[in-house]
Amino acid sequence: MARNRPYTCGLDAAIDVVGGKWKATVLWMLEDQGPLRFGELRRQIPAVTEKMLIQQLRELEADGLVHxxxxxxxxxxxxxxxTDYGRTLEVALRPLGEWGHANMARIEATHA
Amino acid sequence: MARNRPYTCGLDAAIDVVGGKWKATVLWMLEDQGPLRFGELRRQIPAVTEKMLIQQLRELEADGLVHxxxxxxxxxxxxxxxTDYGRTLEVALRPLGEWGHANMARIEATHA
DNA sequence: TCAAGTACTGACTATATTGTCAGGTACTCA
DNA sequence: TGAGTACCTGACAATATAGTCAGTACTTGA
Incomplete structure (x- = not known):
């Protein structure tokens, strides 16, 4: 997203890492279901294209979150x-995921 | 970011709401310093343009997070x-902010 | 010999998000 | 009359992000 470096706050940095269109989903899948093959991930996320999935995986790998x-x-x-580092992120992400889950209807309704 | 609706997971929904370039920063400022005037916000975040700041505020308002x-x-x-709703988001966001803060150096180093 | 499965790559295009810049209102103070 | 303040708008350009599509290598099974 071409974020403002140096980051203004930790949130800014974190969202830079996890803000890609499919990254949260990939992280969530890998946490939920353990190690997955490329094709398995692809089938779990039907809307993603191969190119995008690889691109997101490469970035997550470069960031040290995924092995x-x-x-x-x-x-x-x-x-x-x-990775272990990826798991620390997953833990930090969990409350946000729960918030999103709890407010999903509201978000879908208001967020055009 | 033109995310995949319906959302695949809560995380997806949450990042859709908070993923704008300046939204996390604005939320953080408002939490940290209480109600702020437009001009104050603008001065706190020197890199943002007026147009962008207004745009992000409008979206946060439409989502019911900001009054x-x-x-x-x-x-x-x-x-x-x-808003109260905005504060629930802020709470959910806090661990992520702390993660980003704790790993800032690593993120800046690895995330091209 | 030919299709199918698996994990990719790269050129090109399309869309979304940000940024720049020039106003615009409405009222006060000198 | 003219300048200044605070909040905002809209046209347009630039950049970033995502998507389409064709093609690769290698081997098994029909």
Missing amino acids: REAYHQVPPKVEYSL | REAYHQVPPKVEYSL
């Missing part, structure tokens, strides 16, 4: 999982 | 404050 494990097999197998 | 109180005076006086 990518490639098995040298044919056909290829790649597994994504949360 | 706008106009005093019919000249020169005009308008005060913005968090």
Whole structure:
């Protein structure tokens, strides 16, 4: 989002990391269901395109939140999982997720 | 960000609400310093333009998170404050803000 | 030989979000 | 009359983010 660095507050920094269109969803899936293969993630999130999913995964990996494990097999197998650091983020994100869940109807109604 | 509705998870919904470039900062200011006038907010966040600040405030207001109180005076006086609903969001956001604060250096270093 | 599965890549396009800049009102004070 | 203050608007341009689509490598199974 081309945020204002240096960040004005921790929130700003955190949202910069987690603000991508699919990142929250990916993090949530990996937390909820443990390590997942690329294709599994893709099927869990039907609306995402392959390109976007890879892009988001690469960014999460570069940020150290997600670990990518490639098995040298044919056909290829790649597994994504949360790192310890990623898990600390997930914990910090949980109240926000609960807030969103609790107020989902209101958000959908008011947020054009 | 033109997010995927209906939302896939609460996190998705929450980030839709709080994901604007300056929204987190505004929420943080209003929580931290109580009701603020437009000009005060603007001075607290030097990098924001008037147009952007108004736009973000309008959206926060439409979402019911921020209350706008106009005093019919000249020169005009308008005060913005968090609503009760806005305060519930602020509470949910706090752990994330702390996470961002604690990991700021790492985020700035890794997040290109 | 040919399709299918798996995890990608890259060129190009489309849309969304931000930013710039020039007003605009309405009233007060000198 | 003219300047100043505070809050805001709208046209337009720039940038950032997301999406489309075609194509890759390698191997198994029909």
